Amino acid sequence: MRHSFFCIDGHTAGNPVRLIVGGAPLLKGDSMSARRQDFLARFDWIRTGLCFEPRGHDMMSGGFLYPPTRDDSDVGILFIETSGCLPMCGHGTIGIITFALEHGLILPATPGRLKVEVPAGVIDIAYEADGDKVTAVSIVNVPAYVAARDIKVEVEGIGALSVDVAYGGNYYAIVEPQGGYTGLDDMGAARLIELGGLIRQAVQAKFEPVHPLDPTIRGVSHVLWADKPRADGADGRNAVFYGDKAIDRSPCGTGTSARLAHLAGSGQLAVGDRFVHESYIGSLFTGRVESETTIAGQPAIIPSITGSAVATGFNMIWIDRSDRFWDGFQVK
Numbered sequence: 001m002r003h004s005f006f007c008i009d010g011h012t013a014g015n016p017v018r019l020i021v022g023g024a025p026l027l028k029g030d031s032m033s034a035r036r037q038d039f040l041a042r043f044d045w046i047r048t049g050l051c052f053e054p055r056g057h058d059m060m061s062g063g064f065l066y067p068p069t070r071d072d073s074d075v076g077i078l079f080i081e082t083s084g085c086l087p088m089c090g091h092g093t094i095g096i097i098t099f100a101l102e103h104g105l106i107l108p109a110t111p112g113r114l115k116v117e118v119p120a121g122v123i124d125i126a127y128e129a130d131g132d133k134v135t136a137v138s139i140v141n142v143p144a145y146v147a148a149r150d151i152k153v154e155v156e157g158i159g160a161l162s163v164d165v166a167y168g169g170n171y172y173a174i175v176e177p178q179g180g181y182t183g184l185d186d187m188g189a190a191r192l193i194e195l196g197g198l199i200r201q202a203v204q205a206k207f208e209p210v211h212p213l214d215p216t217i218r219g220v221s222h223v224l225w226a227d228k229p230r231a232d233g234a235d236g237r238n239a240v241f242y243g244d245k246a247i248d249r250s251p252c253g254t255g256t257s258a259r260l261a262h263l264a265g266s267g268q269l270a271v272g273d274r275f276v277h278e279s280y281i282g283s284l285f286t287g288r289v290e291s292e293t294t295i296a297g298q299p300a301i302i303p304s305i306t307g308s309a310v311a312t313g314f315n316m317i318w319i320d321r322s323d324r325f326w327d328g329f330q331v332k
Helices: 032-042 044-051 090-102 189-206 253-265
Strands: 002-012 015-022 061-066 075-081 113-118 121-130 133-140 145-155 159-167 171-175 220-227 236-242 274-278 284-295 298-307 309-320
Touching: 002 044, 002 090, 015 044, 015 090, 032 044, 032 075, 044 061, 044 075, 044 309, 061 090, 075 090, 090 113, 090 121, 090 133, 090 253, 090 298, 090 309, 145 189, 145 253, 145 298, 159 189, 159 253, 171 189, 171 253, 189 220, 189 236, 220 253, 236 253, 253 274, 253 284, 253 298
Parallel strands: 015 061, 075 113, 171 220, 236 274
Antiparallel strands: 002 015, 002 309, 061 075, 113 121, 121 133, 133 298, 145 159, 159 171, 220 236, 274 284, 284 298
């Protein structure tokens, strides 16, 4: 049987986004979080088929539009990428909203604003447009917080590290310059990927964060290598490791949210402060600490992220079960 998926492909700040416009499976569940679990149980072959080789690559990311389950939301988004079916994806949201608006797939009840239901919760969107082109998308994200500080790990090739874990829609192990990690420019992408996998494994062996409001959101999935900025006007720089062999080309939206919570939790950012985050390739997101809040009694912040995306073309993809590689593969 051949399954057809019509896609709009593009990128947000350099990282790929594939919006699957046609071919989304019907999902069960009374929330986008429940729909995420249904997708993982019954349709994960769609994710691997569209994100893994030969139809994707190590950095591939994207998602589907769904009717929301809540009356207060305009649309729902389900995210897919090589690392899994994420609770939230910032660069993916910016790309998906941009492509959907530019092609008339979403009609906002209030022009310039949207309320979007994602598996991690409900996010608010503000966007700017110039004619039929969306020029910027701002996300007021789900609450972000620091889950743990000073986790001691010993990693072959880099030595002893002290790692913090923060949540911004996904859980991040945050590695600041210390010991054998002297900065991004001294490492190179291949080394960051190799050591990122080892650090994630070491942190996972010591600590498993569980979201206090949704236990299906759990575990450290990403590693954020933090560094000083290089671009004019930037306040910080990062390389986010995800999946098995990926470095985020964008500054990473949920990673920026986690970093904002991390810096606010140590007194380095206050409510209202802006933080321009630079990616490994030099692209930028503008983050901001919008307000303070709590999650199940834990101190947290409401972060926002602003960025832009570019659609690059249409793509009709077939997944044919007679194809030996119908559900995709990865080379490890």
